[in-house]
Amino acid sequence: MKPQSGNTYFQNDNFQSVSNSLSNSASQGLTTPEVEASQIRTVFVTGFPADVTPKEFHNLVRFFTGYEASQLHNKTGVYLQAFALFNNHASAVQACNILNQLPYDAENTLTAKIAHKNLYLKDAPTILRADTTGKVSLNIAWVSPSSPSSSYPVSQAPSASNLPGYLQSDAPVRSPVSGFAPVLNKYDNLPCNTLFIGNLGDSVDEAELRLVFGSLFGFKQLKLICNPRQVGGSQVSCFVEFSSVTAAAAVHASMQGAIFNSSDRGPIRIQYSKNPFGKRSAHPGVAQGIAQGVSAPQLLSHGLMLGDGAPMFLPPGVVPNGGGPPGHHINPGALPFGPGVLGEVSWSNAVSPFPLS
């Protein structure tokens, strides 16, 4: 593909000032950035080759559930930045989880994060929008690459050509995550490569969990645990193993507080497992837990600041959600976000049907 000559689709007037954005937030009763987090429905993607085009990115994300519009920036001297807007936070998180670490081609791997601000839709030729003709009715963003019959299959590495849900089926698969809600995570364990998933609905099954976790970066296996003796709480829990602590940490952050279709008792609670998959505790009976107050500032999974924002226990080099890659911090004032799209997400703290549990 021929590299773009010049910066034909970068325009300074696409940018909205941060002060505008903040004052708009305040007018909606949102006083901290954290409160807005669950309303962010934009994914920020980097890692493209220099010759990527806006239409190329649009075609990469156009079949994701909830996709609304995208914009690619190619400012001289700045690495390529793409933004994709979805119609709610959950869809943005799912797209983010698919796009992150996705090999784009032989030399380039994408990095995807939830953006700091939503893409501001304006009548600009640089913004490509979802098809509205009705001719494209596919609305698939989540098809597990795993075989449902095998017990613990290792997910295949996704690539742009065999993207999960990408023109694979004429029977759309319903998105397994319907939203996010705040969740307390008072006690967590030391980060490891295995996650403990709590507060699952009693009707959850392995197939649903595979839809959610099976295609995430680094997924290795999961195990569903049923404890009928458990009274008054969730009788079902799940262990999910990833290929690295880093991969587990990313899912710990991005899927915290997710609400599944089977969720009838509130959002899931994700903790690091007391013991990694397949490894026995060195000293049984010795407390390993670490009080964490809450799971994190939780910029991604919900909009309430719970606790004091105690430090996350991420391994070196892992950036909490919302951050940029090391050495590539995003200047919010230089991003094309405006306030026009806040408050339109399907879920907000004010209408969460679940008590904080």
Add this chain to the structure above:
DNA sequence: AGCACA
């Protein structure tokens, strides 16, 4: 608020 498997 529930941590199995080896």
